[in-house]
Amino acid sequence: MLNHEAIQVSQLIKKYKDSSTPAVNDISFTIKPGTIWGLLGPNGAGKTTVISILCGLLKKTSGDVSIYGLNYQENREEIKQLIGVVPQDIAIYPTLTAYENLKYIGNMYGLKGQELKERISHCLSTFELDHVSNKRIESFSGGMKRRINLIAGILNKPKILFLDEPTIGVDVQSRNIIIEYLNKLNSEGATIIYTSHLMEEAENLCSYISIIDHGKIISDGSPTELLRQHSSSNLEQLFLKLTGRKLRD
Amino acid sequence: MLRLFATVKKELLILLRDRSGLAILFLMPMALVTIMALIQDAPFRDYQELRIPVLVINHDKGNLGKKIIDGLTNSKVFQVTLFTESEIEAKKKVAKSDYEIGISIPEDASEQLNLRIQKFVTITLNEVGIVDTRVKEQTQSTKDTTISVYFAPNIKKSFRNSVLSSIKQVSSKLETQSMLDNFKKALNQDDDSTQNTNQAIDDFINFKEEAVIENQYAILELNSVQHNVPAWTMFGMFFIVITLSGSIIKEREDGSYLRIKTMPGSYFTVMAGKIVTFLFVCLTQCFLMLLVGIYLLPHLGLPQLIIGTSKAAIALVAISSGLAATGYGVLVGTLFSTHQQSSTFGAVSVVILAALGGIWVPVYVMPEAVKFLAEFSPLFWGLSAFQNIFLSHGDVLSVQIYIYKLLLFFGFCIGISYIINEVRQ
Ligand SMILES: Nc1ncnc2c1ncn2[C@@H]1O[C@H](COP(=O)(O)OP(=O)(O)O)[C@@H](O)[C@H]1O
Ligand SMILES: [Mg+2]
Numbered sequence: 102m103l104n105h106e107a108i109q110v111s112q113l114i115k116k117y118k119d120s121s122t123p124a125v126n127d128i129s130f131t132i133k134p135g136t137i138w139g140l141l142g143p144n145g146a147g148k149t150t151v152i153s154i155l156c157g158l159l160k161k162t163s164g165d166v167s168i169y170g171l172n173y174q175e176n177r178e179e180i181k182q183l184i185g186v187v188p189q190d191i192a193i194y195p196t197l198t199a200y201e202n203l204k205y206i207g208n209m210y211g212l213k214g215q216e217l218k219e220r221i222s223h224c225l226s227t228f229e230l231d232h233v234s235n236k237r238i239e240s241f242s243g244g245m246k247r248r249i250n251l252i253a254g255i256l257n258k259p260k261i262l263f264l265d266e267p268t269i270g271v272d273v274q275s276r277n278i279i280i281e282y283l284n285k286l287n288s289e290g291a292t293i294i295y296t297s298h299l300m301e302e303a304e305n306l307c308s309y310i311s312i313i314d315h316g317k318i319i320s321d322g323s324p325t326e327l328l329r330q331h332s333s334s335n336l337e338q339l340f341l342k343l344t345g346r347k348l349r350d
Numbered sequence: 351m352l353r354l355f356a357t358v359k360k361e362l363l364i365l366l367r368d369r370s371g372l373a374i375l376f377l378m379p380m381a382l383v384t385i386m387a388l389i390q391d392a393p394f395r396d397y398q399e400l401r402i403p404v405l406v407i408n409h410d411k412g413n414l415g416k417k418i419i420d421g422l423t424n425s426k427v428f429q430v431t432l433f434t435e436s437e438i439e440a441k442k443k444v445a446k447s448d449y450e451i452g453i454s455i456p457e458d459a460s461e462q463l464n465l466r467i468q469k470f471v472t473i474t475l476n477e478v479g480i481v482d483t484r485v486k487e488q489t490q491s492t493k494d495t496t497i498s499v500y501f502a503p504n505i506k507k508s509f510r511n512s513v514l515s516s517i518k519q520v521s522s523k524l525e526t527q528s529m530l531d532n533f534k535k536a537l538n539q540d541d542d543s544t545q546n547t548n549q550a551i552d553d554f555i556n557f558k559e560e561a562v563i564e565n566q567y568a569i570l571e572l573n574s575v576q577h578n579v580p581a582w583t584m585f586g587m588f589f590i591v592i593t594l595s596g597s598i599i600k601e602r603e604d605g606s607y608l609r610i611k612t613m614p615g616s617y618f619t620v621m622a623g624k625i626v627t628f629l630f631v632c633l634t635q636c637f638l639m640l641l642v643g644i645y646l647l648p649h650l651g652l653p654q655l656i657i658g659t660s661k662a663a664i665a666l667v668a669i670s671s672g673l674a675a676t677g678y679g680v681l682v683g684t685l686f687s688t689h690q691q692s693s694t695f696g697a698v699s700v701v702i703l704a705a706l707g708g709i710w711v712p713v714y715v716m717p718e719a720v721k722f723l724a725e726f727s728p729l730f731w732g733l734s735a736f737q738n739i740f741l742s743h744g745d746v747l748s749v750q751i752y753i754y755k756l757l758l759f760f761g762f763c764i765g766i767s768y769i770i771n772e773v774r775q
Pocket of ligand 1 (some may be wrong): 117118119143144145146147148151347
C-alpha cells in the first residue's frame with residue numbers, strides 16, 4: 102500500500118441519466134499521499150460529482166479510479182475503512198445527541214468501548230463541542246453542525262479525508278478551527294481532498310490545486326506554480342480569468 | 351454484529367424521540383381496536399341471528415328430504431342452497447365459511463324411516479293383540495337414519511342448538527304423521543280396535559353434529575372482540591409502513607444515507623437494522639393489542655379475548671406478519687422519493703388492503719364479487735391465521751400456509767427493494 106499513489110484517476114467520465122452533457126468529462130489526475138488537494142471551481146462545475154465518485158457514493162460512467170491501489174468494484178469494504186467523508190450537506194441525525202451520533206458512527210467502523218469513548222471526547226474537545234455532547238443536533242447552530250459533521254468524517258482516523266465545501270456557511274471562528282485541524286491532520290500523515298469555491302482559503306491550505314469547470318480540469322499545480330503560470334497576483338483573479346465572469350446557477 | 355446492534359440502537363433512539371410516530375405506532379391501533387370492538391359489538395350479535403346460508407345435500411328420494419328442505423325454507427331463518435356434489439365438497443365449503451351450515455340427507459332416509467315406523471307399528475299392535483296382516487314377515491333389518499349437520503367455525507353455540515332443534519322438529523312432525531298413517535292403515539283392516547300405544551315415541555332420526563375442522567376442542571364463536579382484536583393488530587402492524595418508509599426517506603433526504611454508504615457495512619446491515627427494529631415494534635404492538643383484548647375490553651362490557659391454545663403459533667404468526675409489514679414498509683420507502691408521497695401511498699394502500707382483507711368488516715359478510723380479493727391481502731392471511739388459532743384452537747401446523755405466504759411476501763418486498771436500490775445508483 103505504501104508504494105501506491107493515494108488516488109489515481111484516469112479518463113473519468115460521469116454522465117447523469119437525464120442530462121445531455123457529462124458532469125465530469127474525461128479527467129485524469131494523481132494525488133500523492135500526504136497532499137492537501139484542492140478541487141476548485143464555480144457552482145455546477147462538477148466538484149461534488151468528482152468527490153462523490155472518489156468516495157464511492159456515485160457510480161462512474163467510465164474510466165478508472167483507484168484508492169491506494171484498490172478499486173470500488175472489488176475492494177469496496179477495504180476502501181471504506183481507509184477513507185473518511187465530510188459531505189457538503191450536514192449528514193447527522195438531528196434528533197440524536199452529538200454523542201449518540203458519534204457512537205453510532207464509531208460502532209459502524211468497528212470502534213467500541215473505552216477506546217471509542219476517548220476518541221469521541223478527544224474529537225469533541227478539539228472542535229470545542231464537549232459542552233454540548235449531550236445536546237440534540239437540531240439545537241445546534243450552523244457552525245456547530247458543520248463541526249460535528251466534520252468530526253463524523255474523521256472519527257475513524259482516515260488515511261484519506263474527503264471534504265466537500267466544509268467551510269460553507271460557517272463563521273470565521275468555526276472556519277479557523279476547521280482549517281487548523283485539517284493542517285494538523287495532514288501533518289500527521291493524512292491525505293486531504295477538499296473542494297471549495299473560496300480561493301483565499303484554498304491558497305493558504307492546499308499544497309496542490311486543480312481548477313475544474315464544465316467537468317474538465319482547466320489548470321492544476323501548486324498554488325505558487327499556478328500563479329506563476331498565469332501571471333496572476335492571487336488565486337481569486339486567476340479563477341475569474343480561467344472561468345470567466347459569467348454568473349453560474 | 352456490532353454494526354447491526356448499533357443500527358438497531360440508533361433506530362430505536364430515533365423512534366423514541368418521535369412522539370407523533372410513537373402515537374401512530376402504539377396509541378392509534380389500541381384506540382382503534384377499542385372503538386371498533388365497542389361499535390361492532392351489537393351488529394356482530396345481530397348478524398349472527400340473521401339469514402343463515404345453509405347448504406343441503408339431499409340424496410333422499412322420498413318425503414323426508416323434501417319435508418326438511420321445506421321446513422328450513424319456511425322457517426325464514428335459513429337461506430337454503432341445494433348442492434349436488436359430494437359431502438366432502440360440502441364440508442369444505444362450510445369449513446371456508448361459504449355456508450354456515452351443511453346438512454346431508456342420506457339416500458335411504460325416507461325408506462329407513464318408513465321401515466322403522468312400520469316395524470314399530472307392527473310390534474305395538476302385536477303387543478295389544480292386533481295383528482297387522484299387511485306385514486307377513488318382518489325380517490328386513492332396519493338401520494338408524496343419520497342426517498349429518500355440520501357448522502362453519504364461526505357459528506355461535508346457541509345458534510347451533512336452535513338449528514338442530516328446528517331440524518328435529520321438522521322430522522318429528524313427519525314421523526308422527528307417518529306413524530299415524532301407518533296405524534290407520536293397520537287398524538282399518540281391524541275396525542273395532544281403537545287402542546293407543548303407551549310406548550313413548552322416540553326419535554327415529556338421529557342428528558349428529560360433526561366438526562368440519564378435526565379438533566378435539568369445542569369451536570368458539572366469532573364475536574366483535576374475536577374479530578376486532580386480531581383485525582386491528584394486523585392493521586396496526588401494517589400501519590408502521592408510514593413510520594418505516596418515512597425513516598428510510600428521511601435518511602435519504604437529509605444525507606445520512608450517504609454517510610451510511612461511506613461507512614463499512616452493506617446495504618443489508620442497514621436494512622436488517624431497520625427490519626429488526628420495526629419487527630420489534632410490531633411484536634410489541636401485537637402483545638399490547640392482545641393485552642387490550644384480554645384485560646381492557648372485558649372492563650368495557652365486552653367479552654374477553656380468547657387466544658386459543660398455541661402460544662407458539664401466535665408467536666410465529668406475529669413474527670411473520672411483522673416481517674411482511676416491515677418488508678412492505680421497506681418497499682414503499684424505497685419506491686418513493688418524498689415522505690409526503692410515501693405516507694400518502696402507504697396509508698391509502700394499507701387501508702385498501704385492510705378493507706379487502708376483512709379488517710373493517712369480516713370477509714364472510716362481503717359480497718361474493720369482492721370476497722375472492724381478500725386472498726390477495728397479506729392482512730387477510732394474518733387475520734385468518736389468528737382466527738384459526740383463536741377460534742378453532744389451531745396450532746402451528748394448521749396455520750403454516752399463512753405463515754409461508756407472509757414470509758414469501760416479505761422476501762418479495764425485500765428482493766424488489768434491493769433491485770430498485772441497485773438500479774437507482
Ligand atoms: N443527480 C444529478 N442528476 C443530474 N444532474 C446532476 C445531478 N447532480 C449534479 N448534476 C449536474 O452535474 C453538474 C455538476 O454538479 P456538481 O458536481 O454538484 O457541481 P459542484 O459541486 O461543482 O457545484 C451540474 O450541472 C449539475 O446540475
Ligand atoms: Mg457541490
